[in-house]
Amino acid sequence: MFNKYQFTFTVPMAKLLGIVPVALLFGMLSGCTIKYTANGASIDPEAKTVNVHFIENRAPNNNPTLGQKLTEGLRQKILAQTKLTQTNEARADYDFKGTITGYSFSNAAVTQIDKPATARLTVTVNITFTKRIGDKKGFQQQSFTRSADFDAQKTPSEVEDGLLRTIIPQLVDDIFNRAYANW
Template identity: 35%
Template sequence: MIWSKCKLVLSAWCLVLGMVALSGCGVYSFNGTNIDPAVRTISIQTIQNNSPTGPAFLTQRFTEDLKDYFQRNTNLTLVPRDGDLQFDGSIIAYDFSPTAIQQVDGVAQAGTNRLTIQVKIRFTNTKDELQSFDQTFQSFGDFPATQDVATVNNDQTAVRRITTNIITDIFNKSVANW
């Protein structure tokens, strides 16, 4: 009898503590976002390609992929400017360099090539200025030495794998608070 009363009291306390813990976290969803209910809109300006070696298509593809990612993973309405959440920035590095140098017949050559992309993002949360940031995000991909930068640029999925990692990091930093 005493044991069943203890279990009942313990269960009630666990329920209360769980509700208190969740109420302090803002709005949480199963896709990992933690967005204040007052935030309803998002604006993403064109992410300019300021890297001297980046391909011309990168500006539009990165910007559209960033917009698509937020639209798929949040209920925010995309607006042209002055959103509750605002993103702007630029691609600052698109570097293709040899890695894993190896000796072949006494000659040093690349075993693989690495493409590194860096994107500087300024994020403004107009509802909570403490959430705003200005940060550089980076990701890379390794490719066989037989693939040069032109081959990688023409591969529809190669560059997108790298930029998707950056977009995921931007999303996590801005609305998932990771």
């Protein structure tokens, strides 16, 4: 028996019903203002500039080139992974200031006869991050510390450059992630 309320979809009607949910989803998502980046950084879409000030080396013991290397490493990471432009303006959208407060060599492990087997270089930097745009949630005097171990039979001057090539990128990643990924 024929049902007079039976509704039959035609091929064009079926295609239309498949397209409508996709179009609605696209319309809803296009109104969002959250910026997504592949590296997990969340940057306000209105932000254009960043000022990474020279990171001063105030550690009692220090490497004279560490401040410059750390400053350049942070600048390069920000420029490579965001659309921000480095500026020296006092009122940049994002602002980093910092000082190296710790730079020390120490024993990390000793042998049974009280001789050091492993030594360690530890670097500490304090960073202040100011946001002048968006939610304006920066951070004050955040301390970041990284270290690297080496064979205690070698002198610090023999291994220092190699250790810093390990430590500096780790510190840069920590600072970048704290500022932009807010971990």
